Amino acid sequence: MPRIEAGDGTALYVKDWGQGRPVVLIHGWPLNADSWEHQAYHLAKAGHRVIAYDRRGFGRSEQPWDGYTYDTLADDLAAVIDGLGLQDAAIVGFSMGGGEVSRYMSRHQGKGVRKAALLGSIAPCLVQAADNPDGVPKDTLQGMQEQILKDRPEFLKGFFKNFYGQGLISGVSEGVLHWSLHMALLASPKATVACIDAWQEDFRPDMAAFDVPTLVIHGTSDAIVPIDPTGRTAAKMIPRAQFKEYDGAPHGFLATHAERATQDLLDFLA
Numbered sequence: 587m588p589r590i591e592a593g594d595g596t597a598l599y600v601k602d603w604g605q606g607r608p609v610v611l612i613h614g615w616p617l618n619a620d621s622w623e624h625q626a627y628h629l630a631k632a633g634h635r636v637i638a639y640d641r642r643g644f645g646r647s648e649q650p651w652d653g654y655t656y657d658t659l660a661d662d663l664a665a666v667i668d669g670l671g672l673q674d675a676a677i678v679g680f681s682m683g684g685g686e687v688s689r690y691m692s693r694h695q696g697k698g699v700r701k702a703a704l705l706g707s708i709a710p711c712l713v714q715a716a717d718n719p720d721g722v723p724k725d726t727l728q729g730m731q732e733q734i735l736k737d738r739p740e741f742l743k744g745f746f747k748n749f750y751g752q753g754l755i756s757g758v759s760e761g762v763l764h765w766s767l768h769m770a771l772l773a774s775p776k777a778t779v780a781c782i783d784a785w786q787e788d789f790r791p792d793m794a795a796f797d798v799p800t801l802v803i804h805g806t807s808d809a810i811v812p813i814d815p816t817g818r819t820a821a822k823m824i825p826r827a828q829f830k831e832y833d834g835a836p837h838g839f840l841a842t843h844a845e846r847a848t849q850d851l852l853d854f855l856a
């Protein structure tokens with residue numbers, strides 16, 4: 587698999603499967619590109635060129651101490667698109683990855699992008715504020731950081747139960763839970779903590795830059811990224827948004843509702 591050099595020299599690990607119109611998949615926190623396994627396989631099989639990369643600090647990419655702001659992360663996405671010479675691409679961001687998609691559309695004017703997708707995304711505004719009362723309190727995010735620094739493996743073990751909605755109608759196998767924990771522990775602790783700070787960026791100004799067809803999907807039972815200030819708001823702010831709510835789905839619907847999410851992506855990209 588190739589490596590792409592970001593603007594500051596950080597090496598980003600990239601998976602590049604299949605042939606056809608390119609689709610770039612940006613993973614969520616605290617996972618890596620492997621988390622797209624189901625979608626990537628079926629998109630490539632259906633005739634798309636599928637690119638998924640590990641965010642800096644995660645997976646097999648290098649682990650610099652700095653660079654965990656969305657301006658830099660969007661520049662990393664630009665480096666992947668430019669480095670592979672992609673044109674007429676779709677960019678798809680899950681969870682934290684929706685921030686890269688949003689900032690790329692504004693900071694890089696959506697260069698080379700024909701379609702975009704925000705899946706369980708933190709955009710446009712995750713954090714609670716006077717004008718965003720349904721967001722996540724900053725104290726909650728700070729508490730996550732403190733628990734990570736105290737005992738990262740134990741925190742992540744519990745985190746994934748909420749991520750996949752274990753105990754709800756959905757949920758995943760023990761194998762998926764173990765696999766997710768393994769992916770998460772490949773990340774640097776600095777990146778794991780610093781990215782929580784990045785989530786607090788406000789992407790509402792970026793929404794005006796979405797001038798391409800955009801798919802928004804969110805689970806109504808998402809306990810990690812609440813649907814009201816994110817998915818539902820994004821669908822209202824983006825002019826050509828196609829919005830799908832997965833009733834009862836948790837944050838990790840790419841696994842719990844893998845076939846449905848994959849088919850919705852295939853239909854949207856067709």
